[in-house]
Amino acid sequence: MTASPDQIVVRDALKTYGTGAAEVTALAHVDLTVDRGQFVSIIGPSGCGKSTLLRLVAGLETADSGDVTVFGADPDQACAAKMIGFVPQVPALLPWLSVEGNVTLPSKVNRRADALRRTLPGHVHREPADPRALLTKIGLGDSLARLPHQLSGGMQQRVAIARAFAIQADVLLMDEPFSALDEFTREAIQVQLLELWEQMRTTVVFVTHSVSEAVVLSDKVVVMSARPGRIDAVIDIDLPRPRRQGLLESAAVHDYEDLIRGRLQTAWAAGPATR
């Protein structure tokens, strides 16, 4: 197979958990392609394998069969070269480090990554990000010295996003990062994430269970269904960028939301209710 240097490619990925009667097929022969610079959301009911898919790309798990390549490198190399920025569901900040300390820590570990990155085929040179500028952009410029427990949940999650951007990763993998936030906070952070993404032009794979969040953020929405976990539809979101608050109330957005909801419902109805 030819690994594309400008795409994340998941080909025929199979992943099962457990054995015998308890075996669950988390991913049944899944194919997915993400172009460089795209914002792709993965949406689906719980248990559809969307987090598993993300973790395969992140190199946190390996597929039973099939291939995963991240801009031409396998996930293991990609991690070793710090090409992947991971944002988990909870902020996962170190409580003893300040906001700035948390954001700069990734650049202090695995220092050989930069040299390795230059040797990889999909390498695109980027200037190292200035953590202070990054934090200022995301609205935390006056909180550099504060500790995580002094921040609200939304502010903590913004620190986690800044931390992922700070290593100038080629792809950010976000696993339902806003699911624990209330609606106002969520919408505010979505706008900030979009602004940052438009400036940094990173590739983002974003797992969510919110239809409107998927439409507002993405170039492409991947709809998955459960048991076995599979991709049901891939929907291109053809809305102009930059997307600002005003646009989000437009009829086009609602059309896309309805389309995705319809897909989710048929996927849910088609799949066996019990395994």
Add this chain to the structure above:
Amino acid sequence: MTDTTDTDQTGAAPTGATPTGAAVADTALATAATAAAASVRRRQPSRSLLRPTIWLPAVGALIVAGVLWEIVAINNTYLLPRLGMIGQAIVTQPSFYLENAGVTLSEALVGLVIGFVAAVLVAVLVTESGILRRAIMPLAVVLNVTPVVAIAPALVVAFGFGPAPKLIVTALITFFPILMNVITGLNSVSPPILQVFATLRASRFEVLTRLRLPSSLTFVFAALKVVFPLSIVGAVVAEFSAPGAAKGLGTVISVASSNSRLAVVYAAILCLAIMGSVLLFLVTLLEKRVLRWHESQRLLRG
């Protein structure tokens, strides 16, 4: 008590509200709230110590205990010395008690340091390697269930009346609580944090020094609070087992009790109690400084 609960609530309300993140769109609001909470926290401790509701119960209980002691002591002069006699024993020769307390304290502390360093090293080895864990942990458990008091005489036979058996007993008695706590602490890093640093391919050494060891600090301090008083127990037990030893409060107690000098016995015990309390106080103070970031400290302060 009503006053304290009031300040507790004003302190807790803003901190409790901020994690919900309602105020994120308005960062300034959140900032103001946490700042207010912080200032309430900062003012509280100095004020609360002066409040009679805080210190009166402790002082009252102390006075009651003292009165009961005196009643028993007056009626049983040969079993319990009166408080005045204990005080007199200390006041007449303070340097005697200071010197012996110094010996016991240094045995306890040096033994504790040895036990601490060994326990942290073993904890790191055991959490990093499954083979070492299976090799070392059974031994450590056996060592823990063996009463150190029983080992002490054997150690005196082996190492003589010098400081060696005392240091070994103290190190042994402090080793296991530290070991178990540090192991728990090293494993207490939350999985999402480990995942973030796994995708960065942080080396095992980096994960150990930057994530695991700092995470274990809360557990280290919990262990230290148990182990500081224990180290004095270890030193005294070892001194009991080496009756020929020249110095130390344990020796003072065993010599004086065989001569029925009860006031001296209790004066030495009082010294031990004071020593233990001061050590515990110092550990708690250090913990407050080091673990400013930790939730348990926030709850205490807020």
